Amino acid sequence: GIQVEQSPPDLILQEGANSTLRCNFSDSVNNLQWFHQNPWGQLINLFYIPSGTKQNGRLSATTVATERYSLLYISSSQTTDSGVYFCAVERSNSGYALNFGKGTSLLVTP
Amino acid sequence: EPEVTQTPSHQVTQMGQEVILRCVPISNHLYFYWYRQILGQKVEFLVSFYNNEISEKSEIFDDQFSVERPDGSNFTLKIRSTKLEDSAMYFCASSVRARSRAFFGQGTRLTVV
Numbered sequence: 581g582i583q584v585e586q587s588p589p590d591l592i593l594q595e596g597a598n599s600t601l602r603c604n605f606s607d608s609v610n611n612l613q614w615f616h617q618n619p620w621g622q623l624i625n626l627f628y629i630p631s632g633t634k635q636n637g638r639l640s641a642t643t644v645a646t647e648r649y650s651l652l653y654i655s656s657s658q659t660t661d662s663g664v665y666f667c668a669v670e671r672s673n674s675g676y677a678l679n680f681g682k683g684t685s686l687l688v689t690p
Numbered sequence: 691e692p693e694v695t696q697t698p699s700h701q702v703t704q705m706g707q708e709v710i711l712r713c714v715p716i717s718n719h720l721y722f723y724w725y726r727q728i729l730g731q732k733v734e735f736l737v738s739f740y741n742n743e744i745s746e747k748s749e750i751f752d753d754q755f756s757v758e759r760p761d762g763s764n765f766t767l768k769i770r771s772t773k774l775e776d777s778a779m780y781f782c783a784s785s786v787r788a789r790s791r792a793f794f795g796q797g798t799r800l801t802v803v
Contacts, residue, residue, distance in 0.1 A: 600771035676745055680732045
């Protein structure tokens with residue numbers, strides 16, 4: 581199956597700092613999504629971004645499908661940004677399954 | 691904003707018992723999914739469902755698992771005879787079409803004792 585690797589695995593930031601999370605994938609994809617799992621376990625969909633760049637407030641994401649990676653940018657981080665960020669992809673010409681990476685665990689300290 | 695709702699939020703069951711996890715997908719969505727997350731691990735795909743039939747399933751989704759859309763709003767996951775290793779957070783998700791943004795419910799934490 582398709583491999584999804586996220587880096588870094590863990591990240592500690594002070595409030596106000598910026599960060600970049602990376603997702604590499606091993607095959608061509610037609611579906612890539614970023615999720616935030618908050619400390620209560622809920623999975624929040626941040627972006628559907630199989631290619632290109634999108635922005636939503638302090639968050640933005642870029643996927644370069646031809647080079648098989650995606651980046652999630654968090655600017656001016658807040659303590660509420662803490663949690664685990666997952667990248668999930670669906671391989672082109674496959675079915676409907678999202679394959680999740682292991683995630684980046686982010687802790688934002690005051 | 692519409693959301694996917696799951697019940698119960700927590701369930702404790704004895705090994706060998708049957709459990710049914712319930713989900714109400716977003717009303718205009720046509721594709722439904724179940725995923726699970728064992729504590730501390732990544733989220734794993736179980737099954738996708740469209741047009742009243744399974745469209746894809748993973749190796750995890752063996753004969754002990756089944757899904758059903760009993761009416762126009764509910765989507766259920768049944769585990770016939772639970773094992774200890776079935777303990778996990780189970781997430782229901784839905785999307786308006788294939789290969790589009792998936793919205794997840796808050797999860798049901800299943801503990802098998």
